[in-house]
Amino acid sequence: MVKTLYLVRHAKSSRDNTSLSDLERPLDERGRQDAPTMGKRLSKRGVKPDLLASSPALRALTTAQLVADEIGYPRKDIVVDERLYASSPHDLLAVIYALDEKLDCVMFFGHNPEFADLTHRLSSEMIDLPTCAVAEFRFDTKAWADVGRIGPAKVKLDAPKK
Template identity: 75%
Template sequence: MKTLFLVRHAKSSRGDPTLPDRERPLDDRGRRDAPSMGKRLAKRDVKPELIVSSPALRALTTAQLVADEIGYARGDIVVDDRLYASSASNLLAVIRALDKKLDRVMLFGHNPEFTDLAHRLSSEIIDMPTCAVAEFRFDTKAWSDVGDVEPANAMLEGPKR
């Protein structure tokens, strides 16, 4: 069984229009939502073996805040440029290339590509608000099967406000 978590970054600030897109930080709501979501995941005993994040500050900060709550070392977060300004197809290629020894992987990134991929994997998911987590369980031994096999289970969890 392979479990994939797609996590859209928490709410970001647009307060400084001079900042490049990659450097936009989380706003106050985002700084509250990310640890809160991490605590909710920790209560469900979510323990990814690998966390991969977009290099954008808002995504990486979200990953770090969630990691703190679920007991995943910040230094072990892998930053991958392919998760920034990507497409659902490119994200799927990243997932399919994951080491089959890994069973639980969490990716942090952006819309619209995260919603597009989530919807592609499960037609029931039509939108991922900021800091939402889409969880997919695949009855397979290889990540290369993701996208070809229907998930055995899919769920979306949004932030509580």
């Protein structure tokens, strides 16, 4: 059995409108281009997650929606999970441990520094997580509770500028 976890940092966001709250910040033009690009790359690789979950922040949710469009995942099925916003690597692992064991492939959309810290914790090969980067971890296990307790069998990092 294999469990595959994708951690996707939201695409480049805009800071132009200082009256918006952090949760309301939208993607900028580059972000709106990078997210579909990464979705197309995932689609070409045949990535078909059982679950897409996103932080409630507009920039993360928009990134999730644009990627979902490219991989054929229905936007209406994206789960908005507040635990993916302003959390810690420990809190993110708790979300992973609570996943239904029937799910074999999950994709989370969120933020730095939490996502970068978690990727580095899961694999020392992961140093940086630029905007719209996709970190992929495959674990030879049938239990999500093993993630972080065993090393990944495969690690891959892709980013728009690669």
